Amino acid sequence: MDFFDFISDPILAISKWLFELLNGWGVTADWSNFILYFIGAALLGTSALLLTLIFIWAERKIIGRLQDRYGPNQVGPWGIFQSVADMVKIFIKEHIIPYGVDPVPYHLAPIIIVASVLIVWAIIPFSNSLTETNLNVAVIFLLAVGGIGELGIMMAGWGSNNKYALISAFRASAQMISYEIPMAIVLLIPVLLSSSMAMDDIVNAQKMPFILILLFGALIFFIASIAENGRAPFDLAEAESELVAGFNIEYSGLKFGMFYVADFLRAFTSALIFSTIFLGGWRGPGVETFPILGGLYLTLKSLVIWFLGVWIRGSFPRYRIDQMMNINWKFLTPVSLALFMLAIFFGKLFENYGQNIQYLSILIINLGLFFISLKLINRKEDNLEIPEIGLRSRPVAKPDNLFSKDISRG
Amino acid sequence: MSVQQLIFLSLAIVTIFSAIMVVSLRNLLHSALWLVLTLLGVASLFALLEASFFAAVQILVYIGAIAILLIFAVMLTHNIMSVSDSQTNRGWGIAIVLVSIILIALISQLSTWEGFNTALINLNSPGQETVLSLGKGLVDPQGYALPFETASVLLLAALLGGVYIAFDKRIEKKS
């Protein structure tokens, strides 16, 4: 392998070299493939878990700045060793196991939750030469693995032998299963546009990134993935002020650390999925000659989306549980169903006029639905009834009476 | 014994063992967990047979929806841990004898089937062809379009029936 090969795609070059080496030692092709898969998977899994430390630090700094304070800044320059110190602390804390826990669900739950986040890293194409597996049902696999995460939360809640943990686990899994429906329906449209459920094919079909065609769909997917992750403003399940730390109340030490790691890692993983499906994945200028640039582009795109998620986290107040369910079942689901129905109808009508007209029609449908739904929401807000308490009516803070002197009704 | 046979054997043993545990445990919630493991085993068997779509759908629908529904329903019931009747009823001896006879008859009949010696058709389709033909067949008027629409009516019936049974009318009148 010459120098240019190595520079343009180091990972492929190294794996080819290892393959030759193992073949030279007499290992058959199947087994050497197996060993290569194993090494690749182990490296990817470990680096994903270790990257979480950097993300935790970055998120704390960004949220600190959003709240007009410094983030961690004592341990090392700019506080970059804060996560390491936290990790060491969590590793050596005592594992307090309360009485009466159900041992199997209690101990398995953190492992299952972290596993359900890590498994998603197996199907994401990091560059156009490095797909270990081009799973042909990758999109359904994504949704399926989310389901396993919900199961882990239920196990954590009920294994803890604690009423509050159980209630919180119910709420968290009701929230997570509800928000899977808009995700699943909106993901149908990229599958439609690229005629395949495999991630590699979806990335290959994005000569124009799908977000430029599916503006509203991408927004629905983004909101649903934040809610699925359980981050603010949808973080009712871990609301420290309400449900006393939620379903991970009886966990201490590294088991609690695992929930924490899964939360932060999942934020980045959903950013990765969003950039693969909607922003074009590893596509960018110059990836044909330098495939390693693909990984760089993917990282940059998902960092932007991840930053958006952190920004939203630091800016919005938390939703109540009924508001959260209303958003999903009374807004996101009907709108995504309507979007899909209109998109397939008009996409098929204009199919004969070429692909660009098809894309344009879907874009117009997206924008149209976006403005219609905005109008519907505004109309509903104007018609909100103000509940009467006793004989007085409560003033409701609506934008037009914020600056008026008399706080009269509405 | 090739690697594939070994993997199949271990997956089959895990699945059957979890299925036995589902029906024989006293604690309902533990049964639900073993059911999840059984469904995972079935999904892996589908994946081994290269029916990737069905493996993913099995995990998505069965584990992600039905198992969660089951766990919610189990939480609804009281006395999940204090079931203290015996696990067997009075006629368990005769039942074991009958079932063993049927099992031996089945095995002896099946062992003469020549299908076990024919090689599997290698589907060899890592692409989208299987899902593609499934999709085309579902909407084709000469295909399965009518069962497809009937399935939607069936789902509608399930939705309305479930809501009708589970929903408390007192709550509706109050609101």
Place this chain on the structure above:
Amino acid sequence: MLNQWLYIAIFVAISILLPTIAIFLARVLSPKKPNKIKNSVYECGMETFDKTWIQFRIQYYLFALVFLIFDVETVFLYPIAVAYNQISLFMVIETIIFISILFIGFLYVWRKGALNW
């Protein structure tokens, strides 16, 4: 036998193994000093599970049920979306009929109030 699922199976095994090793390591490294007060369940008085004192709302079950129906519907829609480029307009209308039958059911459930928390 080089299956697509081989890599995923390896990755599943590794992603279950990594947290297990980490937790095991932490268990070895951490002190173990259980005493009665530390081990009592948070918010005392809730030890036994025989009497479920949780006011289990029917809403959880209803949401899971509606989710199940829509999940199965989405599973039907995925192969059709994959075959989108090769089906005619008539078949697309069939799909729209499929979705709208379930959409009408969803509207009924909405009106009935089963989707309120």
